[in-house]
Amino acid sequence: MPKEGITPRAKDYAQWYLDIVQQAQLADYAEVVRGCIVFKPTGYALWEHIQRGLDDRIKATGHENAYFPLLIPKSFIMKEAEHVEGFAPELFEVTQIGREELAEPYIIRPTSETIIGHFYSKWIRSYRDLPLLINQWANVMRAEMRTRPFLRTAEFLWQEGHTVHATEEDAERETLMILHDVYADFVEKEMAVPVIKGLKTEKEKFPGALRSYCIEAMMQDGRALQAGTSHNLGQNFSRAFNITFTDQHNTIQYAWTTSWGVSTRLIGALIMSHSDDEGLVIPPRLAPTQVVVVPIYKNDEERSAVMGAVAQITAGWKGRLRFKVDDRDNLTPGFKFNEWELKGVPVRVEVGPKDVEKGSVALARRDRPGREGKSFVPQAGLTERIEQLLEEIQQSLFERALKFREERTADVTTYDELKQQVERGFARAYWAGSSEDEKRIQDETRATIRCIPLEQPEAAGRCVYTGKETTRQVIFARAY
Amino acid sequence: MPKEGITPRAKDYAQWYLDIVQQAQLADYAEVVRGCIVFKPTGYALWEHIQRGLDDRIKATGHENAYFPLLIPKSFIMKEAEHVEGFAPELFEVTQIGREELAEPYIIRPTSETIIGHFYSKWIRSYRDLPLLINQWANVMRAEMRTRPFLRTAEFLWQEGHTVHATEEDAERETLMILHDVYADFVEKEMAVPVIKGLKTEKEKFPGALRSYCIEAMMQDGRALQAGTSHNLGQNFSRAFNITFTDQHNTIQYAWTTSWGVSTRLIGALIMSHSDDEGLVIPPRLAPTQVVVVPIYKNDEERSAVMGAVAQITAGWKGRLRFKVDDRDNLTPGFKFNEWELKGVPVRVEVGPKDVEKGSVALARRDRPGREGKSFVPQAGLTERIEQLLEEIQQSLFERALKFREERTADVTTYDELKQQVERGFARAYWAGSSEDEKRIQDETRATIRCIPLEQPEAAGRCVYTGKETTRQVIFARAY
Numbered sequence: 001m002p003k004e005g006i007t008p009r010a011k012d013y014a015q016w017y018l019d020i021v022q023q024a025q026l027a028d029y030a031e032v033v034r035g036c037i038v039f040k041p042t043g044y045a046l047w048e049h050i051q052r053g054l055d056d057r058i059k060a061t062g063h064e065n066a067y068f069p070l071l072i073p074k075s076f077i078m079k080e081a082e083h084v085e086g087f088a089p090e091l092f093e094v095t096q097i098g099r100e101e102l103a104e105p106y107i108i109r110p111t112s113e114t115i116i117g118h119f120y121s122k123w124i125r126s127y128r129d130l131p132l133l134i135n136q137w138a139n140v141m142r143a144e145m146r147t148r149p150f151l152r153t154a155e156f157l158w159q160e161g162h163t164v165h166a167t168e169e170d171a172e173r174e175t176l177m178i179l180h181d182v183y184a185d186f187v188e189k190e191m192a193v194p195v196i197k198g199l200k201t202e203k204e205k206f207p208g209a210l211r212s213y214c215i216e217a218m219m220q221d222g223r224a225l226q227a228g229t230s231h232n233l234g235q236n237f238s239r240a241f242n243i244t245f246t247d248q249h250n251t252i253q254y255a256w257t258t259s260w261g262v263s264t265r266l267i268g269a270l271i272m273s274h275s276d277d278e279g280l281v282i283p284p285r286l287a288p289t290q291v292v293v294v295p296i297y298k299n300d301e302e303r304s305a306v307m308g309a310v311a312q313i314t315a316g317w318k319g320r321l322r323f324k325v326d327d328r329d330n331l332t333p334g335f336k337f338n339e340w341e342l343k344g345v346p347v348r349v350e351v352g353p354k355d356v357e358k359g360s361v362a363l364a365r366r367d368r369p370g371r372e373g374k375s376f377v378p379q380a381g382l383t384e385r386i387e388q389l390l391e392e393i394q395q396s397l398f399e400r401a402l403k404f405r406e407e408r409t410a411d412v413t414t415y416d417e418l419k420q421q422v423e424r425g426f427a428r429a430y431w432a433g434s435s436e437d438e439k440r441i442q443d444e445t446r447a448t449i450r451c452i453p454l455e456q457p458e459a460a461g462r463c464v465y466t467g468k469e470t471t472r473q474v475i476f477a478r479a480y
Numbered sequence: 481m482p483k484e485g486i487t488p489r490a491k492d493y494a495q496w497y498l499d500i501v502q503q504a505q506l507a508d509y510a511e512v513v514r515g516c517i518v519f520k521p522t523g524y525a526l527w528e529h530i531q532r533g534l535d536d537r538i539k540a541t542g543h544e545n546a547y548f549p550l551l552i553p554k555s556f557i558m559k560e561a562e563h564v565e566g567f568a569p570e571l572f573e574v575t576q577i578g579r580e581e582l583a584e585p586y587i588i589r590p591t592s593e594t595i596i597g598h599f600y601s602k603w604i605r606s607y608r609d610l611p612l613l614i615n616q617w618a619n620v621m622r623a624e625m626r627t628r629p630f631l632r633t634a635e636f637l638w639q640e641g642h643t644v645h646a647t648e649e650d651a652e653r654e655t656l657m658i659l660h661d662v663y664a665d666f667v668e669k670e671m672a673v674p675v676i677k678g679l680k681t682e683k684e685k686f687p688g689a690l691r692s693y694c695i696e697a698m699m700q701d702g703r704a705l706q707a708g709t710s711h712n713l714g715q716n717f718s719r720a721f722n723i724t725f726t727d728q729h730n731t732i733q734y735a736w737t738t739s740w741g742v743s744t745r746l747i748g749a750l751i752m753s754h755s756d757d758e759g760l761v762i763p764p765r766l767a768p769t770q771v772v773v774v775p776i777y778k779n780d781e782e783r784s785a786v787m788g789a790v791a792q793i794t795a796g797w798k799g800r801l802r803f804k805v806d807d808r809d810n811l812t813p814g815f816k817f818n819e820w821e822l823k824g825v826p827v828r829v830e831v832g833p834k835d836v837e838k839g840s841v842a843l844a845r846r847d848r849p850g851r852e853g854k855s856f857v858p859q860a861g862l863t864e865r866i867e868q869l870l871e872e873i874q875q876s877l878f879e880r881a882l883k884f885r886e887e888r889t890a891d892v893t894t895y896d897e898l899k900q901q902v903e904r905g906f907a908r909a910y911w912a913g914s915s916e917d918e919k920r921i922q923d924e925t926r927a928t929i930r931c932i933p934l935e936q937p938e939a940a941g942r943c944v945y946t947g948k949e950t951t952r953q954v955i956f957a958r959a960y
Binding site: 068088105 | 547
């Protein structure tokens with residue numbers, strides 16, 4: 001049964017998304033600051049859990065965190081030709097400090113390759129200083145025409161890794177390692193969102209990169225969402241910012257750099273992958289609250305018996321489960337069920353007077369609303385049962401999302417098929433076209449090449465657009 | 481023995497500080513962005529540990545994190561009269577986005593009372609919405625004439641708590657709870673820095689506050705450093721931003737708000753409280769690395785025996801101690817000792833071929849450099865011994881800092897005594913003067929009233945400046 005205030009997905013997916021954001025109290029529009037949102041506590045808690053999971057992986061793969069200035073001299077952004085073209089229209093400029101007008105304006109970082117490149121050129125002298133493996137958690141700003149909470153906002157929060165290497169091979173290895181071991185691993189295992197790993201086309205790559213890799217996920221309306229990118233920047237930024245080192249043979253060389261980032265967009269990906277017409281659905285490993293316990297009673301006597309049982313049941317949970325006991329006195333159990341469903345808590349435990357008698361509880365899993373997901377189980381062994389159930393929900397969400405993606409992905413061999421397929425999901429096609437062909441297809445279908453998957457077929461086929469023979473397959477889709 | 485590159489404290493304390501920041505690789509000057517620094521990995525790791533300790537306490541006392549926009553419409557800052565006067569000269573203004581010039585500029589937040597006040601006025605309707613207890617981790621910018629890494633920089637990182645209450649008493653209780661249970665508790669227990677809790681005078685309080693409380697620490701040159709502030713904002717911001725609620729009697733009331741913050745300044749306080757002429761000294765509870773193990777060997781055979789022993793010694797450490805094994809092959813033990821001393825790692829374990837034979841190690845504590853802090857102990861029971869030693873170092877650092885502060889604090893009864901005492905430390909004095917008197921003393925001595933300590937004497941005395949009788953004592957000091 002759809003909830004009040006939530007437009008059903010089938011009726012209007014875009015509105016459903018906005019309703020979820022609003023009703024689960026994830027964010028508020030900051031109409032007074034163009035294109036910005038407020039991350040409300042429920043939304044920010046999701047980001048904190050995403051940060052923790054990513055930061056652990058970033059550190060485990062040998063990176064350290066640092067922090068570089070928010071402001072960048074405007075001239076810096078001009079030093080890399082593709083970079084300035086990509087970002088110039090989106091820049092927020094600081095032209096005044098107190099009463100003083102600045103001779104050279106600063107820009108608020110839209111990304112930090114340029115300012116970090118400046119410091120790296122000072123810090124790096126010799127091959128012994130390499131690799132340099134640094135990450136930064138920061139806010140960035142880019143003007144956006146149309147904004148949507150989490151998915152596209154003028155200010156957003158992200159991590160940006162910036163590394164320096166002695167050889168192209170080292171830089172390429174880093175770029176792919178981040179894609180596999182940090183981004184895909186985190187998004188699939190913790191967020192339960194399956195991704196396709198691939199290479200961006202020339203048209204879609206990061207301004208200034210040699211090669212951009214990405215992970216692409218499918219949302220419940222069949223559209224693609226780019227969940228993370230990892231760029232091999234070649235020597236483009238090291239030439240622009242003079243990042244050089246003396247090698248083992250005492251020769252001065254330009255270094256090879258990479259950059260990679262994921263952002264608060266991931267909150268949008270999370271919502272649009274798993275949630276339903278009842279509200280948010282959060283995968284257990286990422287859930288700020290994994291289990292909510294709702295006591296049910298009609299009078300003080302029942303209350304005291306039930307709360308006693310609840311205390312016993314939850315006695316061993318601290319440090320094992322992230323849980324809340326909803327003991328608010330002025331609200332009905334039904335109101336509470338509704339609220340926690342809306343907020344996406346994976347498991348609900350209900351304890352009433354009958355449960356106290358029988359030594360049982362009712363267990364409801366959020367990923368299967370209603371009767372189907374509800375069971376009545378003994379209090380004995382409940383902790384282990386819940387831990388198991390959380391694992392099961394985590395798995396089940398991933399498999400459901402994967403099955404959905406597979407059902408909505410089709411091989412297409414003609415342009416007509418491609419046009420039809422991108423209405424409902426991903427179109428996999430052989431591709432030998434140009435950037436101009438890509439542009440034309442985008443204008444006609446609103447679909448873009450999301451990536452050239454790292455997994456490629458053995459056999460050759462004919463390009464869906466030009467008819468040329470090729471072994472390269474790509475994924476076309478409409479994207480967020 | 482003082483280290484190369486570090487000016488001894490006795491010679492030039494200000495230069496010593498800058499040398500430590502440089503040599504321990506905590507920060508780099510961002511000369512291209514006025515007044516800003518780069519937090520290098522070693523410095524940022526300290527901030528991460530400070531954040532963790534504070535965030536735990538902030539959440540344990542019932543607050544949730546959220547995130548509000550970086551930019552604030554300029555008109556917002558004008559709505560609270562004292563606030564605008566305090567901050568107007570320091571504001572960074574955004575006047576342009578892409579090619580568009582803005583009709584109303586934005587400012588980069590110098591602090592967020594105004595923008596958060598705007599949202600709170602939308603969110604709060606009834607007494608049931610109160611208290612609202614929110615904290616934000618963020619970067620802020622204020623133009624500064626003279627900058628010093630961590631202590632005073634144009635951009636800095638901090639947390640700012642912003643809470644809303646139904647009554648003045650509730651707001652006052654929150655303000656003081658934060659001062660005691662979050663700030664003083666963290667700074668004394670984790671950073672091992674003793675603080676004096678007190679109230680700011682009218683002249684020194686936060687622009688727009690009803691009352692500002694603070695914790696003040698003494699640095700090794702006898703100067704004061706304000707380590708955290710907690711403000712009862714009264715109804716000033718709720719009137720400026722129309723934060724109202726309907727109370728139990730259905731009457732609309734202005735709410736009572738508080739704000740409180742600590743910043744990356746704390747890194748400066750940490751350095752200046754404990755470090756010495758050999759480099760950084762980090763208290764164990766805050767140290768990113770608590771123990772470093774340095775293997776000592778001359779050939780491959782010795783290396784393999786020693787590394788085997790190191791593996792055995794550290795086998796049970798994961799999850800118990802934060803440690804590093806410095807197995808770099810191209811560096812001498814002496815070089816490594818020097819580097820880890822410089823970086824302030826609390827405990828060093830040395831393992832050589834003789835230790836392998838005897839089942840012993842050498843243990844060196846950073847807070848007592850040289851022979852005095854070195855002991856030779858059996859490998860058996862080493863983990864427990866190190867855990868104990870870390871606790872001992874933590875205690876010892878706190879007690880040393882406390883003793884230092886007490887030695888450098890004196891009661892003064894005449895203005896001449898006050899002038900002399902602020903040359904070397906804190907002057908405690910009875911005070912019944914005006915803000916103008918305070919200003920005059922500041923001009924003549926460069927000392928300010930740091931706070932009116934919460935602990936006050938029973939007996940009355942005569943004001944050090946006006947001679948009037950009063951029971952109020954204050955602390956005068958020169959401050960960072």
